[in-house]
Amino acid sequence: MAQVVLENVYKSFPHRKGDVNNTRRSESVNILRRINLTVENGEFMVLVGPSGCGKSTLLRLIAGLEDITGGNIWVGNSCINYLPPSQRNIAMVFQDYALYPHMMVYDNIAFGLRIQAGRLGEGEIGRGEDGEKLLHQLLNKFLKTAENLFVSATRKLPNGLRYVSDREQVVNEQVINVAKLLQIEELLNRYPKELSGGQKQRVALGRAIARNPQVFLMDEPLSNLDAKLRNQTRAEIVKLQRQLGITTIYVTHDQTEAMTMGDRVAVMDRGQIIQVAPPLEIYNRPANRFVAEFIGSVPMNFIEVKFQSPCLITKGDFRLTLSENWGNALRKYNGRTLILGVRPEHWNISLPATKNLPAQVEWSENLGNDSYLAVKLIETKFQQDYLASDELQVRVPPEKLVNTGEKVWLSLNPDKIHFFDPETELAIFPQSNSPTLPFE
Ligand SMILES: Nc1ncnc2c1ncn2[C@@H]1O[C@H](COP(=O)(O)OP(=O)(O)OP(=O)(O)O)[C@@H](O)[C@H]1O
């Protein structure tokens, strides 16, 4: 267990023929820019972001599979920038599991442990103080090599028929413990091709856990599983991480995983970390429009409105008076456009009124427990209704499902609204004298 600190981390790759985002061949492409992140000791950090934003590259830098271009990576008190992967004491679980196909499950789990044990043994050589001790050590080395040969000669045999050296005995205990923990004892003598996706996933986890690493890195480890198994394994990974208390960085682009697994979530966009916070804070107080749109299984809706001091927003005939604590924060937008953000679950179907928005249902979908409407706002011009370009997603209880083509009036929950600057797209938070923030 250890704290992981990323300090101004940069990564660039050389320009490749065919890349369009660079003008000159000699230039390199910046994939990660100024990444600063502290993952506390024992913390479960979820790294989330769209495809290509640099999540895997960041994990590979921490694991030592890629060279860092700038900045520092600290694990505990050590800067590990230039340590080879084998000396970082970090275990990584990959999306495709990366099991050794020619090894049984037992050996896949034992592999890293044997390397670790071998490295410890080698360290003893050469530390002798006199000739006799050195001779003794060399003899020991010879015996160990002979034993290793015997161990590997019998390794392909089923578990009970193998020659087990003292060192192998320790490895064996660890493999069995991990297999019990993950409930894969009955799979130890199988080859990866004889396993289902879920079983392979457990073996890959087992291999990582067995090494008792300081840090776990997981790169979309559940994406090859079907929905049911994914839910089940998601819960198991969280439980296991709590039990073992190993600092974990978990990459995903699955909304549910991001919201449910981590102590904190780091949201990435185009090589940068945009926001780091506990999942609910990210959901309730997104730092900018990108985070607001990306987090949430159905994205937040955005509508351009006009602001009039002290506390009024308008759009066509729609007028809504905001609570007072927005006044100060929005004052500089007086007479200007603002982006209003409303999550699909914070709309209600209501009665005609100027504080409600008229819309036409374009499409409706009943999921059993929930229903979603895709609607287009209606605006009035020269006393004629026309459909504005704003498209919204609205979540309604299934019994309130409305048919396609119908007109509805949408009210919004004023305590749950968000505003974003139209240029910077940064969120605007209500600065208030009042003790209660609308987001809390
Ligand atoms: N070895 C490389 N050489 C050049 N470019 C690379 C290399 N590895 C990754 N990239 C580029 O770096 C960017 C980030 O890739 P990365 O694999 O980290 O994304 P990701 O966030 O993990 O995406 P996904 O969710 O699809 O796995 C991509 O544009 C990719 O093309």
Ligand SMILES: [Mg+2]
């Ligand atoms: Mg990736």
